[in-house]
Amino acid sequence: MxxxxxxxxxxxxxxxxxxxxxxxxxxxxxxxxxxxxxxxxxxxxxxxxxxxxxxxxxxxxxxxxxxxxxxxxxxxxxxxxxxxxxxxxxxxxxxxxxxxxxxxxxxxxxxxxxxxxxxxxxxxxxxxxxxxxxxxxxxxxxxxxxxxxxxxxxxxxxxxxxxxxxxxxxxxxxxxxxxHEVFGTQKLLSRALQDIEGIENVPREEIKINVLGINHFTWIDNARYKDIDLMYVYKQFVNKYYESGFVSDANNNWMNNSFVSAERVKFDLFLRYGVIAAAGDRHLAEFVPGYWYLKDPETVREWMFGLTTVSWRKEDLKRRLxxxxxxxxxxxxxxxxxxxEEGVRQIKALLGLGDLVTNVNMPNHGQIEGIPYGAVVETNALFSGNKLKPVLSGKLPDNVNSLVLRQVYNQETTLKAALKRDFDLAFSAFVNDPLVTISLKDAKKLFKEMLENTKKYLDGWKIKA
Amino acid sequence: MxxxxxxxxxxxxxxxxxxxxxxxxxxxxxxxxxxxxxxxxxxxxxxxxxxxxxxxxxxxxxxxxxxxxxxxxxxxxxxxxxxxxxxxxxxxxxxxxxxxxxxxxxxxxxxxxxxxxxxxxxxxxxxxxxxxxxxxxxxxxxxxxxxxxxxxxxxxxxxxxxxxxxxxxxxxxxxxxxxHEVFGTQKLLSRALQDIEGIENVPREEIKINVLGINHFTWIDNARYKDIDLMYVYKQFVNKYYESGFVSDANNNWMNNSFVSAERVKFDLFLRYGVIAAAGDRHLAEFVPGYWYLKDPETVREWMFGLTTVSWRKEDLKRRLxxxxxxxxxxxxxxxxxxxEEGVRQIKALLGLGDLVTNVNMPNHGQIEGIPYGAVVETNALFSGNKLKPVLSGKLPDNVNSLVLRQVYNQETTLKAALKRDFDLAFSAFVNDPLVTISLKDAKKLFKEMLENTKKYLDGWKIKA
Amino acid sequence: MxxxxxxxxxxxxxxxxxxxxxxxxxxxxxxxxxxxxxxxxxxxxxxxxxxxxxxxxxxxxxxxxxxxxxxxxxxxxxxxxxxxxxxxxxxxxxxxxxxxxxxxxxxxxxxxxxxxxxxxxxxxxxxxxxxxxxxxxxxxxxxxxxxxxxxxxxxxxxxxxxxxxxxxxxxxxxxxxxxHEVFGTQKLLSRALQDIEGIENVPREEIKINVLGINHFTWIDNARYKDIDLMYVYKQFVNKYYESGFVSDANNNWMNNSFVSAERVKFDLFLRYGVIAAAGDRHLAEFVPGYWYLKDPETVREWMFGLTTVSWRKEDLKRRLxxxxxxxxxxxxxxxxxxxEEGVRQIKALLGLGDLVTNVNMPNHGQIEGIPYGAVVETNALFSGNKLKPVLSGKLPDNVNSLVLRQVYNQETTLKAALKRDFDLAFSAFVNDPLVTISLKDAKKLFKEMLENTKKYLDGWKIKA
Amino acid sequence: MxxxxxxxxxxxxxxxxxxxxxxxxxxxxxxxxxxxxxxxxxxxxxxxxxxxxxxxxxxxxxxxxxxxxxxxxxxxxxxxxxxxxxxxxxxxxxxxxxxxxxxxxxxxxxxxxxxxxxxxxxxxxxxxxxxxxxxxxxxxxxxxxxxxxxxxxxxxxxxxxxxxxxxxxxxxxxxxxxxHEVFGTQKLLSRALQDIEGIENVPREEIKINVLGINHFTWIDNARYKDIDLMYVYKQFVNKYYESGFVSDANNNWMNNSFVSAERVKFDLFLRYGVIAAAGDRHLAEFVPGYWYLKDPETVREWMFGLTTVSWRKEDLKRRLxxxxxxxxxxxxxxxxxxxEEGVRQIKALLGLGDLVTNVNMPNHGQIEGIPYGAVVETNALFSGNKLKPVLSGKLPDNVNSLVLRQVYNQETTLKAALKRDFDLAFSAFVNDPLVTISLKDAKKLFKEMLENTKKYLDGWKIKA
Known part of the structure; x- marks a missing residue:
């Protein structure tokens, strides 16, 4: 260089x-x-x-x-x-x-x-x-x-x-x-600011947030625009749109688009926990017990989000080809x-061309309290001249941390299982997943079937009879 | 004195x-x-x-x-x-x-x-x-x-x-x-010693164990009798009795007694986690997802343990009166x-009449790694002359710790909710309980009903409409 | 507002x-x-x-x-x-x-x-x-x-x-x-950049540093200007000026000014520890054993810094009056x-008028590893919209951390002693101070004398006979 | 076996x-x-x-x-x-x-x-x-x-x-x-019990103590015999013998024997810190600043302990030969x-022939709070059937912990220096030792001389000119 x-x-x-x-x-x-x-x-x-x-x-x-x-x-x-x-x-x-x-x-x-x-x-x-x-x-x-x-x-x-x-x-x-999931939540806060306070078009970078959690299950416990406490604004916003849902653009109707939601999952989590879940509803719904939001397609419709099918992805790929x-x-x-996307801004900051603070996923060295050392977490971090230092982000409420830890431990177990090619260990993570709400026997059958379907990539594994 | x-x-x-x-x-x-x-x-x-x-x-x-x-x-x-x-x-x-x-x-x-x-x-x-x-x-x-x-x-x-x-x-x-739940598991290990190794009538005090977990969901990761590794003995024992179950006394048939089990839940957990769950199956089953062992009465029968009804308790009380x-x-x-029971032996040890090591429930000050400081945990402790000092007990495997932490955080949330009389907080613990495998709407109805039924003891609470 | x-x-x-x-x-x-x-x-x-x-x-x-x-x-x-x-x-x-x-x-x-x-x-x-x-x-x-x-x-x-x-x-x-002590070290790094690399007048804000330690005994373990590793530049600079000392301006001769030094203490610490002490030499010398740099006035002269007398301060006050x-x-x-000074910039950032990263003194909540939770430490922090969040700053080398911890524990002891008005506790901090290199008996006499001299401000204290 | x-x-x-x-x-x-x-x-x-x-x-x-x-x-x-x-x-x-x-x-x-x-x-x-x-x-x-x-x-x-x-x-x-140093302190407590309370010949095993610290600088913060609080008994004992010193046996006069002391160092530390230093005075004196108890032979005499010369050791070896x-x-x-000595009792306990609780040196896994994980500490531990588990021992007072940590960090630095054969790192430990109360220049000369004298055992080292 x-x-x-x-x-x-x-x-x-x-x-x-x-x-x-x-x-x-x-x-x-x-x-x-x-x-x-x-x-x-x-x-x-x-x-x-x-x-x-x-x-x-x-x-x-x-x-x-x-x-x-x-x-x-x-x-x-x-x-x-x-x-x-x-x-x-x-x-x-x-x-x-x-x-x-x-x-x-x-x-x-x-x-x-x-x-x-x-x-x-x-x-x-x-x-x-x-x-x-x-x-x-x-x-x-x-x-x-x-x-x-x-x-x-x-x-x-x-x-x-x-x-x-x-x-x-x-x-x-x-x-x-x-x-970029957190950015979407910043944009939602900007919409709330417009809807509740009448302040229009605030760019997401000016929505100052404290971010903590794990990827696709990240949380915001403090949000501010200038002297306005956005946690309070969001509360009013959620109360207003809890039943109807909120979709920002007419053409982005959640019913027609498997990527769009009406934010009802996010609103429901806020009412229960008092902190803002900062990812799309499709992601959030997968981190919590399956009988909450993903029980069956009807439940999904009630919560106004979509199931992204892989056949859609295959079609989309054709279009991109x-x-x-x-x-x-x-x-x-x-x-x-x-x-x-922020990749280029991050590269610039690491080259020493101006500092940047944004959310990233890195091993926990204390940026979040209450999550094991070394687990990968998502928080703000400071990019500055060949250095990347997480910002101390505090602690999630106990009831949210519990949901997060369940995934963190499952991820650690999955990692060990993958490295050791250990079927039993992997299965112990599988049955502890909040979406796997079936009997142990069915879970075993399903897990084997799924491993079989991907066995081309499971070199050295022994899928148990 | x-x-x-x-x-x-x-x-x-x-x-x-x-x-x-x-x-x-x-x-x-x-x-x-x-x-x-x-x-x-x-x-x-x-x-x-x-x-x-x-x-x-x-x-x-x-x-x-x-x-x-x-x-x-x-x-x-x-x-x-x-x-x-x-x-x-x-x-x-x-x-x-x-x-x-x-x-x-x-x-x-x-x-x-x-x-x-x-x-x-x-x-x-x-x-x-x-x-x-x-x-x-x-x-x-x-x-x-x-x-x-x-x-x-x-x-x-x-x-x-x-x-x-x-x-x-x-x-x-x-x-x-x-x-005394852990004592029962020591006795089971003594039975396994007899069954597998032919060594009879070893008193439970001579079964040396390392204990760690929370009450009724305690685990043993190291068990020994003299030079015999009981983890290995237990493995053979579990493999032998996994399907049939094991009941020690003819007259204690699990089918006739709501307190007895055939230890199949314990065996199943051992096969999945490699450590010994040290409580009765009736307790253990309640700490894990409901669809594992408590899905319905038929599932309970398959796993060979009993549901203790309160009408039985009422009858029993009459007998005791x-x-x-x-x-x-x-x-x-x-x-x-x-x-x-060990109460009198503990009292003696605290009075300085001989030391005692046994399992107790106390706040975690480091006796277990990976569980929050201050949460009440169960481990061995040394009773000695007006002092009670937990024994350092190490760390549960990640996949077990995940199950334990879910309960630990729920307990912390329940405590805070009870102290603040906070319905929402209590409900967030309720829906995170592994047995509450129902929709959010039903969970809310059930929770309200249950609170109503105990409201005499919920002074100052406002049970939400 | x-x-x-x-x-x-x-x-x-x-x-x-x-x-x-x-x-x-x-x-x-x-x-x-x-x-x-x-x-x-x-x-x-x-x-x-x-x-x-x-x-x-x-x-x-x-x-x-x-x-x-x-x-x-x-x-x-x-x-x-x-x-x-x-x-x-x-x-x-x-x-x-x-x-x-x-x-x-x-x-x-x-x-x-x-x-x-x-x-x-x-x-x-x-x-x-x-x-x-x-x-x-x-x-x-x-x-x-x-x-x-x-x-x-x-x-x-x-x-x-x-x-x-x-x-x-x-x-x-x-x-x-x-x-502002850390700023002075940034300026010194700018001087080193000029002296070693010929790059002139780099403003201190562009010298990107990682800061960790306690006030007046802060350390830099990573410094960078664009693609230049300033740790390496500083090493050359120290080797060049170790014996002679380095004074930037002709009229700021360390011999004539009790606030100026020739940075020899800083250089000596760098050679021993490999990290940059980021405060004036007068401060640094007080944090380490007295026989290193403050044995007697002659030793001080050899290390080329000054002893600021209180009579000078009294004169200076007259001038300011x-x-x-x-x-x-x-x-x-x-x-x-x-x-x-940065106070006004910090106020602006807290008001939401642009983010700022700079070094501050706050309780340790994980921003430094290896220093007790709650002790006040100095690291970078992010000022952003009514939030102030320390930046994770890592860990000092063991041999430096040892010097820092000695002061941290002395400070904790001093605080407790002051709150309880406890002479013995205060004395235990006093004799553990690295400058108090005298016998226990003399230390007691000196401590009493010093307390007597300030007793007007020691309401409720009992200075022991 | x-x-x-x-x-x-x-x-x-x-x-x-x-x-x-x-x-x-x-x-x-x-x-x-x-x-x-x-x-x-x-x-x-x-x-x-x-x-x-x-x-x-x-x-x-x-x-x-x-x-x-x-x-x-x-x-x-x-x-x-x-x-x-x-x-x-x-x-x-x-x-x-x-x-x-x-x-x-x-x-x-x-x-x-x-x-x-x-x-x-x-x-x-x-x-x-x-x-x-x-x-x-x-x-x-x-x-x-x-x-x-x-x-x-x-x-x-x-x-x-x-x-x-x-x-x-x-x-x-x-x-x-x-x-066995801690045993000696138990015996001293037994003497104090006799002297103050008139209770004779209590064996050291019945003196129940909580032990925490590092070897030769171990501390007791709780000591009890039946219902008697020995911390209080010891306080009276120390007050009685602080000036005169206490020597238990007539023929063991501290002046004639380089291994015996009159416990004055121990008493002095107790008065300052309120906890009992549990090692011989000769050891304790070496862990604290040299100007306290080891300033010169006269100071040593005042504190009534002895300097063990190596010529004495050489003579003693001849006798043993x-x-x-x-x-x-x-x-x-x-x-x-x-x-x-307790070695044989420990071996028996590890073989499963009866449990034993005694003090040992092991890596800190939480048995002491406030000392880094992994550092070797001395506390009680439970020996039981092929298991050795430290007993949770709490936390030293801040002012004592500071003295202990200084040594802990020096030991960690010494270890790293020895493994890397790193002169500078070793020297940084050397000058941070509380007994090395000399100028940096003299310290360097002394350190080199001492390394030269042992260089036969320093394979691969480069002792700097």
């Missing part, structure tokens, strides 16, 4: 999962808009062709006149090649294919277990983790060997276990996980608009 | 719940057999007549020739009178009546929630705690005022919350809780046999 | 010690330069006339054309009056007079104990603390009563014990302590230049 | 340092008196002939008619040979010779630093530790390889660092350290009297 005139040149970013038709394009756009940094993005993907497509797409973008951030994109044949010399590593992979995910999400439905996402916790999240952890073991070892000083940003789910695995294998790694082709041929061009 | 020739005289014991027709009689028998200590037992009960009956029964016992330990029994009109000058306080009360307990145990059945005991955790345990905590607040305050230096032994359930309340109100109290009459008139006499 | 157009009006600041001829004037200057906030500063001082002089001086300043921040200054007769309605409280008092300080600093010299400042630790710091703590008890109680929600900024020494006392008396207080007169009559006017 | 009729046969004990003419003979005597255990003692020593002499002496003892415990003694040529198959390992070595110890103890006297023992802390203790740690690294590795399940009992000084090293190298080791010859030839025979 070279620093001149407040700019940094010759930065090397390794992008693992560089064939992605989503996150990778967001990064390209964000880099294109930023003039203070430049360098090379090395794209690695198990699907080399996909990475190569993105090389073409990225370099075409860099050639555009209206692009300020000029980067060279380069597909790599091996993980090692992409990591060598990297200053930053971005990990954004799909662990397995949508076929495995189909089993994760839908196999449990036979037993009456419904999942709205199925990639974080729940039976689907656990099995996905068992499949993903060995991949992250390999990645951690490769980073340790090829670029131990690089900053590593993870976007892959299950976020907590991905980051936790990196640190388990290479404790000195400088890794953190990023997720089409778009990829158009982008490659130049038939379509990126719009240089705001993506809402 | 006076010490002469290795004996201690003029000891004063206050017995709260001194009208009891069970625990109180055990104490009388144990005191009668012990010659090294003597003094006065002051019996206090909200039912003065019951205490007075026990005064007559106790003093008659002291007159017997074959009795070595001579004590004066004296019923007291007020709590204060009983506590003044006490060296020891024993608390063994029934919080409310069996009518309230009937609601605790059976009201949830309408919603398909079955409880095998209903006095510790589960919906019944939580509501019982809400009723009991104010009583223990009063007791703690009275001890603080009238006998702050006394040793306080609690036998009342819910054990954990009773002891926890005493320390919350009067942090300097010298209190601990005693329970009859016996009380016979004891009072002298028609019946106590047999001076082993009761299996 | 009112918020309009990004400005905040009608703020109330209570200034305890408002007759000050130093810190108060700095605040006036900083407020005058800042246009986004305005309101009233209520000046309270036990010397009412001094506060009243500052009222005149402050209001005259507000009248000036070139002043952007317009504040009303108002002297108050009582502490209560100043605190009522306060949004912020600034505490900057002299505990006792320079006569007591003369004893603190110079009485120990009879026994060969030399102190370079005598207001933080050492025999002088301990006795000063015993005198100051009761004053802070009163202040904490008054804040609790009159403005419990106000933010409280302390500048008084001994910093750690002042802040610690506020929290001991009123645990919910929103207090922190500010000190003269200046006060001139300011009052208008004969002299403030220059509106940079004071280097 | 074989268990029959309450006895255990075929036990194998490895004795490292088996040529010892002191501890080894005590063990022989204790084993000879105990009939419930028997087997083989394998004697390993770097001086094979010494071990062989003890083989002869031990086997002769086993042949005696009056000996109940029959053991086979066998000298081994290698460490490996002695460890293979061992059930217990005893480590009791002299690290280096008395020539190195002469430097440890007396070299510092040139700089006015006096040491009363010089084997635990102080300049001598630190240098001894640097020499000893590599030996314990080797022993730990050999145990890990040859008998990982054996119980390991250490008697070697510096106790804390020897045990700490074993755990650092082999964390699963089942090791603990034994020391003479005795060894006589024992070997049969000219002299062991008396089978009480040695006062």
């Amino acid at each position: 070279r620093y001149t005139d407040g700019k940094v040149h010759d930065i090397t970013i390794a992008y693992i999962g560089g064939g992605s038709r989503g996150w990778a394009w967001n990064l390209m756009t964000d880099l294109a808009k930023e003039e203070s940094i430049s360098g090379t993005v090395k794209l690695y993907d198990i699907d080399y062709d996909a990475a190569h497509d993105n090389e073409i797409i990225g370099n075409a973008l860099s050639m555009r006149q209206d692009v300020k951030g000029k980067w060279l994109y380069k597909a790599c044949e091996t993980l090692e090649e992409s990591l060598k010399g990297a200053d930053f590593v971005i990990i954004s992979i799909l662990p397995g294919t949508f076929d495995e995910m189909e089993s994760d999400v839908h196999a449990p439905e036979k037993y009456g277990i419904y999942q709205s996402v199925g990639d974080t916790v729940g039976p689907g999240g656990i099995v996905r983790a068992l499949r993903t952890i060995p991949m992250f073991v390999d990645i951690a070892n490769a980073i340790k060997e090829h670029c131990p000083d690089a900053w590593v940003i993870n976007y892959t789910n299950p976020m907590t276990l991905c980051v936790r695995t990196l640190y388990e294998i290479f404790p000195q790694i400088k890794a953190f996980g990023c997720c 089409e778009r990829s082709k158009r982008l490659k041929t130049g038939e379509e061009k990126f719009e240089l608009k705001e993506t809402g | 006076r010490y002469t020739d290795g004996k201690v005289h003029d000891i004063t014991i206050a017995y709260i719940g001194g009208g009891s027709r069970g625990w109180a009689w055990n104490l009388m028998t144990d005191l009668a057999k012990e010659e090294s200590i003597s003094g006065t037992v002051k019996l206090y009960d909200i039912d003065y007549d019951a205490a007075h009956d026990n005064e007559i029964i106790g003093n008659a016992l002291s007159m017997r020739q074959d009795v070595k330990g001579k004590w004066l029994y004296k019923a007291c009109e007020t709590l204060e009178e009983s506590l003044k000058g006490a060296d020891f306080v024993i608390i063994s009360i029934l919080p409310g009546t069996f009518d309230e307990m009937e609601s605790d145990v059976h009201a949830p059945e309408k919603y398909g929630i079955y409880q095998s005991v209903g006095d510790t955790v589960g919906p019944g345990g939580i509501v019982r705690a809400l009723r009991t905590i104010p009583m223990f607040v009063d007791i703690a305050n009275a001890i603080k005022e009238h006998c702050p230096d006394a040793w306080v032994i609690n036998y009342t359930n819910p054990m954990t919350l009773c002891v926890r309340t005493l320390y919350e109100i009067f942090p300097q109290i010298k209190a601990f809780g005693c329970c 009859e016996r009380s009459k016979r004891l009072k008139t002298g028609e019946e006499k106590f047999e001076l046999k082993e009761t299996g | 009112r918020y309009t157009d990004g400005k905040v009006h009608d703020i109330t600041i209570a200034y305890i010690g408002g007759g000050s001829r130093g810190w108060a004037w700095n605040l006036m200057t900083d407020l005058a330069k800042e246009e986004s906030i305005s309101g009233t500063v209520k000046l309270y001082d036990i010397d009412y006339d001094a506060a009243h002089d500052n009222e005149i001086i402050g209001n005259a300043l507000s009248m000036r054309q070139d002043v952007k921040g317009k504040w009303l200054y108002k002297a108050c007769e009582t502490l209560e009056e100043s605190l009522k309605g306060a949004d912020f409280v600034i505490i900057s008092i002299l505990p006792g007079t320079f006569d007591e300080m003369e004893s603190d600093v110079h009485a120990p010299e009879k026994y060969g104990i030399y102190q370079s400042v005598g207001d933080t630790v050492g025999p002088g710091g301990i006795v000063r603390a015993l005198r100051t703590i009761p004053m802070f008890v009163d202040i904490a109680n008054a804040i609790k009563e009159h403005c419990p929600d106000a933010w409280v900024i302390n500048y008084t020494n001994p910093m750690t014990l002042c802040v610690r006392t506020l929290y001991e008396i009123f645990p919910q207080i929103k207090a922190f302590g500010c000190c 003269e200046r006060s007169k001139r300011l009052k009559t208008g004969e002299e006017k403030f220059e509106l230049k940079e004071t280097g | 074989r268990y029959t009729d309450g006895k255990v046969h075929d036990i194998t004990i490895a004795y490292i340092g088996g040529g010892s003419r002191g501890w080894a003979w005590n063990l022989m005597t204790d084993l000879a008196k105990e009939e419930s255990i028997s087997g083989t003692v394998k004697l390993y020593d770097i001086d094979y002939d010494a071990a062989h002499d003890n083989e002869i002496i031990g086997n002769a003892l086993s042949m005696r008619q009056d000996v109940k415990g029959k053991w086979l003694y066998k000298a081994c040529e290698t460490l490996e040979e002695s460890l293979k198959g061992a059930d217990f390992v005893i480590i009791s070595i002299l690290p280096g010779t008395f020539d190195e110890m002469e430097s440890d103890v007396h070299a510092p006297e040139k700089y006015g630093i006096y040491q009363s023992v010089g084997d635990t802390v102080g300049p001598g203790g630190i240098v001894r530790a640097l020499r000893t740690i590599p030996m314990f690294v080797d022993i730990a590795n050999a145990i890990k390889e040859h008998c990982p399940d054996a119980w390991v009992i250490n008697y070697t000084n510096p106790m804390t660092l020897c045990v700490r090293t074993l755990y650092e190298i082999f964390p699963q080791i089942k090791a603990f350290g034994c020391c 003479e005795r060894s010859k006589r024992l070997k030839t049969g000219e002299e025979k062991f008396e089978l009297k009480e040695t006062g």
